[in-house]
Amino acid sequence: MLLVYTHKISPRLKYVFKHICTRILGIEVSFTTKIEVFIAHDSMKMSYTKQQLGNEFFIKSHEILFEQGLSDVEIHMHDWGQTKCFFYNGEKSAMPFDIFSAAFYLLSRYEEYLPHVKDEFGRFTATESLAYKKGFLHQPVVDIWAYKFKDALQKQFPEFEFPTRTYSIKPIIDVPSAYSYKLKGIMRTLGGVIKDFSRFRFISLYRRFMVILGFKHDPFDTFKYVINRQKTSNFKFLFFFLIGDYSTYDKGINHNKKKFVSLIKYVADYCKVGLKISFFAIEDEAILKKEKLRMEDILNTNLKASRQSFSKLNLPESYRNLITLEIQEDYTMGYVNQAGFRAGSCTPFLFYDLDYEVQTPLKVNSYHLMDYALLKNRSLLDKKKALNEIIYEIKQVNGEFVPVFHNYTFSDDDRWKGFKELFNIILDSANEF
Known part of the structure; x- marks a missing residue:
């Protein structure tokens, strides 16, 4: 089990940590705001807060997981190996990005609540998305970040055995x-015949009758x-x-x-x-x-x-x-x-x-x-x-x-x-x- 120390246990924080840790990496995760509980934990642990406590595994937190409602979130995209990420958090952190806040932004579909242009069916389109605009739509970035997190934890806790999942x-x-053509009813079939005939679609007309009469599939x-x-x-x-x-x-x-x-x-x-x-x-x-x-x-x-x-x-x-x-x-x-x-x-x-x-x-x-x-x-x-x-x-x-x-x-x-x-x-x- 992974124990996470944080200054505030919010619904957003619990949600995204459980997706990354439990659903993707297969490990249980629990949370504490008490330093003494964190110190006493003798298995895998990390702090997720604004300031590092000591020399523990630490990821500096972005504010988005502790907020409520929507805000005007500034996003600056960076390359990260073969992928991209945002919410850069400096060099003191065990990872250069707050992957939990970035993952929450994508999983919650935060951007779909913000003003955007819809298509003729009223849909949010790919071209409106951050992933398309910044060139990472083709990658499951949340899962990629989760595996980077796993690698970083494994270095800190080499004795811990992570479960494996399969494609x-x-x-x-x-x-x-x-x-x-089948089971369309008399009126719809008649309408289809008239439409085919008026548009000179004689092959379609032939097929329609062959199917209805049972001669074709x-x-x-x-x-x-x-x-x-x-x-x-x-x-x-x-x-x-x-x-x-x-x-x-x-x-x-x-x-x-x-x-x-x-x-x-x-x-x-x-x-x-x-x-x-x-x-x-x-x-x-x-x-x-x-x-x-x-x-x-x-x-x-x-x-x-x-x-x-x-x-x-x-x-x-x-x-x-x-x-x-x-x-x-x-x-x-x-x-x-x-x-x-x-x-x-x-x-x-x-x-x-x-x-x-x-x-x-x-x-x-x-x-x-x-x-x-x-x-x-x-x-x-x-x-x-x-x-x-x-x-x-x-x-x-x-x-x-x-x-x-x-x-x-x-x-x-x-x-x-x-x-x-x-x-x-x-x-x-x-x-x-």
């Missing part, structure tokens, strides 16, 4: 619509392929099905269709299943509750995980709604068109509510790559390179890789050519060391 993967399959129906890949993997895939009402943004399958319900139950026999929250449910707790109950009726169990349409997050309201409805895990945190680490970590973390200054029970599983982010790489070779780069970064810290693919990504559509191979690279990455 893992958690593949996400997002299902905004289970089928392209629906292009979005790739579930048997994914289930077969699940059967050969040691890691559970997590599917998110949209069962919200039809709207401008969400055009899924009606949740009352028996074949659609059977599909969800079939997938749940092999994989984990969560709720893809519809666009209008993101800001309306009543709609969200209705969708949650629908999914629980289908699965016949309590809903544990969710993901929001279009990866839209409104902090802190979006997460507060999930907490109120006792949803335990969320998989929305990430960028649709940019690979990288939105919260700076490849280790799941608990949501910290900056308005209430409290650690919540909601586990945030930030995703690091969505299939759409790879489309900007034109050749398959470039896509593989981009994918392998992010896998390499996560493996360096033995983290958990969370990629998001869609059911239609595995179709024969030219746009998604080669994506089955990319998915296999991810699955195989867990077997390579």
Whole structure:
């Protein structure tokens, strides 16, 4: 166990120390404000305060972990070996940066509470982030800093044995619509036919009729392929099905269709299943509750995980709604068109509510790559390179890789050519060391 002496035990301090020490490094941590308790502790210990007590392992603290609410935080970025960091704390400290304050800034999504420009869907974009602007979005910096902290502690306490963790993967399959043509109902099918005809999309029109008449396979129906890949993997895939009402943004399958319900139950026999929250449910707790109950009726169990349409997050309201409805895990945190680490970590973390200054029970599983982010790489070779780069970064810290693919990504559509191979690279990455 690591004992931390500090001048004040704040909720922020406990939160970030537990993420770095316990969740990433696997060691228990406790805190004291009493010097005599600190001196009497005969195992690994450090002080985290403004002034060093003596010659102990000491990291000089930044004020952010002892503040409440938001303030105008000055950030000056510095290179630190192969990575970057901020909150420089001078040469007397055992580490040149206050990694705990820097990690808190990223994990709490402090910058998303500050004024910023949103995109057309009302989302915080990668280009608005500190990580993108300062060139470290491609690295799980919080985990990298944690390992630097571990190395520094190991030098001071060579007899202490740290546990080891291993690289893992958690593949996400997002299902905004289970089928392209099937189960759409008469009016939607007729509307699709008229649209295809008016835009001279005769190939699409031909495909539509072939699928509806049962002569061709629906292009979005790739579930048997994914289930077969699940059967050969040691890691559970997590599917998110949209069962919200039809709207401008969400055009899924009606949740009352028996074949659609059977599909969800079939997938749940092999994989984990969560709720893809519809666009209008993101800001309306009543709609969200209705969708949650629908999914629980289908699965016949309590809903544990969710993901929001279009990866839209409104902090802190979006997460507060999930907490109120006792949803335990969320998989929305990430960028649709940019690979990288939105919260700076490849280790799941608990949501910290900056308005209430409290650690919540909601586990945030930030995703690091969505299939759409790879489309900007034109050749398959470039896509593989981009994918392998992010896998390499996560493996360096033995983290958990969370990629998001869609059911239609595995179709024969030219746009998604080669994506089955990319998915296999991810699955195989867990077997390579």
